């Protein structure tokens with residue numbers, strides 16, 4: 001029996017050429033694995049393409065609900081935005097795909113797994129760290145990093161070996177998309193001053209006739225209803241993508257710091273992420289005590305960096321998750337979101353665990369706040385400052 005490798009197969013040019021290359025140059029039988037993480041592609045067509053390209057077997061897993069439940073939900077609970085902007089779209093799918101690669105490798109008795117990432121990106125780091133954590137015995141192959149092909153070389157190699165996708169129209173962009181958003185790189189965007197071409201978008205295309213506002217329900221930090229309808233998270237994210245996307249919400253244009261030391265111009269479309277992360281944060285505003293809220297903001301930023309860096313299956317991530325889960329136990333309630341072209345506003349929030357106290361907050365006459373206590377509070381709070389200032393003779397005297 002010849003040796004087997006399981007390849008993370010996207011159906012694109014590179015991974016299609018990889019199938020042939022692993023057979024021809026490395027003597028492997030290739031099993032293709034494609035995960036449906038909500039990228040809205042015809043997965044049966046992807047599966048057939050793998051077989052037509054020479055895979056001995058091709059598996060498609062419908063991982064939409066798993067992706068939403070086990071990867072997107074923790075990101076919402078963490079308020080996860082890498083460098084305060086990027087909602088981790090690709091960073092979240094790699095550990096999931098890695099898990100399925102390992103599962104299929106075990107099932108097919110494969111000794112190796114392969115991915116189609118280049119040597120300059122984050123995704124190779126994410127795959128390989130996840131794979132090391134899940135099964136350090138598996139060999140990992142990265143043909144695109146190894147073969148040293150230009151794009152033209154890859155096309156030529158594909159042509160020479162009868163890879164069908166090569167015939168398709170050329171697309172200058174590198175795109176990765178899933179339920180949580182879409183990343184678009186390369187082409188004209190490699191100049192950070194150049195505005196993105198207007199034809200690159202697909203999740204954020206203006207369309208009329210969509211809802212003007214929605215009420216999102218959350219249970220322990222996870223969105224679970226839309227206008228009172230209980231929905232599985234993958235469905236809910238999909239519906240919010242459609243509504244918010246129709247207002248052009250969720251476009252992000254940034255230069256980010258890759259883990260491998262490169263600054264990279266990135267354009268993202270993540271309408272549901274923009275809305276759900278903000279709604280979640282607003283629900284935290286009424287349910288989390290101040291010190292916890294502030295600490296959670298810091299942990300959330302670290303969580304995002306850790307996950308961006310590919311450390312999904314790490315002990316630090318597990319420990320952060322325990323903290324984040326504990327904080328989210330009270331993040332149950334509803335948030336109302338109002339849309340307008342290009343933006344949205346949260347204009348209502350409520351929770352059975354709300355710490356908002358009308359009697360304390362109101363400026364009405366008969367409030368519960370003891371006004372005169374404030375005088376002593378400020379005197380003691382400012383004591384150190386006042387002592388210091390008087391030793392200077394008073395800063396403005």
Ligand code: ARG
Pocket residue numbers: 088089090091122123174175176183185264266
């Ligand atoms: N820069 C983003 C990240 O590191 C997006 C990567 C997109 N991947 C791709 N193959 N185009 O998460």
